[in-house]
Amino acid sequence: MQNVKIVVTGPFNAGKTEFIRSVSEIDVVSTERKITAEAEKIKSSTTVAMDFGRITVDDELVLYLFGTPGQKRFDFMWEILSEGMLGFVVLVDSARPETFREARGILETFRAYAPTPYVVAANKQDCDDAWEAEDIRLALRLDPQVKLLPCVASQKETVKTVLLELLYSILESIETPAD
Amino acid sequence: MALRGNLRDFSFTQILNLINLAQKTGMLTVEGPGEMARIYFRDGKLALALIGREENDLSAILARSRKITANQARVIRERTRMMTDKEVGLLLINAGYLSQKDVFDSLQLYSIEVIRRLFTWVEGIFQFDQTSPVPTGKIPVRIDLENLIMEGSRQLREWEQLQEEIPSLDMALKFTDRPGANLRHLNLNLEEWRVVRYVNPKNSMRQIAQATHMNDLEIRRIAYALLQAGVVEMVRPGGIPPVMPPRSLPPVNKEEHKSLIQRLINRIRSL
Structure with a gap:
């Protein structure tokens, strides 16, 4: 059995757990805990170690989606989670x-x-206050060749598109490896 | 779709950079503590900037730039009460009091002054409205934003922020391939030129700092300004091999790896 993984990262409350939950065939194994810090009480709980979801490809291959903890004080976990990943979604x-x-800092770190x-997913595009994806590209100073995809983490189809685009990029990188 | 936010999180320089790169047209409203500014852009160029309840009719702006006296401005205002800035400008030019250049220089100077003041605002709400053109009757100018962005970036002194933007001095700088990014249009100061001389994917920022006898803060400040202006981008320095983490799935060979990814693609498609 081969296990491969894709890491889903991003700032606190970006929607990583929901993203994984949308496509995982198992209930996301979550390490969420109640939030205690006042400043971080945008939501009631947050991921403190990692989330993971699973997609079984066939008898020999399983894809794991690992969500990183969003709060900065858990960033020591990031390097561990990034080991051996096929690619990552910011x-x-x-x-x-x-x-x-x-988000820019997390991207550079990974x-x-x-x-x-990697690909960048502009989540919560269904919110009234959402910035357009191309404006986010400029704000994050992303190169034009970096894939930036509009996304709503609760909608399975947009999550699939993000993962597929990442896999296409991985395929491309195998065919044309960087110098 | 909204383009709005808080200056605390997204600085005025960053907004200008975004408008410049996206070549946006419209009105940016910035509401600071007790004051509001309206800045108009056309195709990513500054067209007009107005602030607060300040007198910003043409005669006031001409007086401010000393093209006319305050007394002359008062008389002009009284006699042209029902006229727009465009009409007043034409009147003054046709009467031979001022040249077209005088009018445009004054307007440019005023708009730049407003922008300079906005660089000092750290608190406030901003919103960009793509449907608001320059008000009829006002005379639009056309000012490149690059130099203003450079200036705004120079004012950025917060060490913490610079550290967040440039977490490691072991990265290198390279000139961007973006069309339109041109050093010749930029007014670089001596220190910036000293850094620009060493911009090369082979030189880390730390090495540039050593060569130019700059401390960490100084090199970060200049690198940040050049990055914001879109002149350079950060790259991994040449010669330093990327850190390759151990892979849980070492690709045995290219074809096998491709086949694995293709299986993943097929599976995700079928979800």
Whole structure:
């Protein structure tokens, strides 16, 4: 049996757990805990170690989706989670521009851990306050060739599109490896 | 779709950068503590900037730039009460009091002054409205934002923020391939030129700092300004091999790896 993994990362409350939950065939194994810090009480609970979801491909291959903890004090987990990943998804909350800088920092950190392909998903595009994906690209200073995909983590189809685009990028990187 | 937020989280310089890169047209409203500014853009260029309840009719702006005296401004305002800035401008030019250049220079100077003041705002709400053109009757100018962005970035002194933007000085800088990014249009100061001389994917920012005798803060400040202006981008320095983590699934060979990814693709499609 081969196990492969894709990491889903992003700032606190970007929607990582929901993203994984939308496509996982098992209930997401979650390590959510009640939030205690006042400043972080946007939601009632958060991921403190990791989430993981599973997609069985066939008898020999299983894909795991690992969600990283969003709060900065758990960033020691990131490097461990990034080991051996096929690629990663950076989830951005389109309606909270105050988290864009942090998202950029997380992206750079993961790029430093491993030169694997990645895509950026502009989540919560269904919110009234959501920034357009192309504006987010500029705010995050993403190169034009970096895939930035609009997404609503609760909608399975958009999550599938994000994962497929990442897999296409991985396929492309195998065919045309970087120097 | 909204383009709004808080200056605390998204600085005014970053907004200008976004408008510049996206070549946006419309009105940016910035509501600071006790004051509001309206800034108009056309195709990513600054067209007009107005602030608060300040007198911003043409005669006031001409007086501010000392093209006319305050007394002359008062008389003009009294006599042209029902006229727009465009009409007043034409009147003054046709009467030979001022040249077209005088009018445009004054308007440009005023708009730039407003932008400079906005660089100092750290609290406030901003909103960009793509449907609001420059008000009829106002004279639009056309000012490139790159130099203003550079200036705004120079004012950024917060060490913490710079550290967040540039977490590691072991990264290198390279000139962007973005069309339109052109050093010749930028007014770089001496320190920035010293850094630009060493911009090369082979040189880490730490090495550039050593070569130019700059401390961490100084090199970050300049690198940040150049990044914001879209002149350079951060890259992994050449020669340093990327850190390769151990893989849980080492691809045995290319074809096998491709087949594995293809199986994943087929599975996700079928979900």
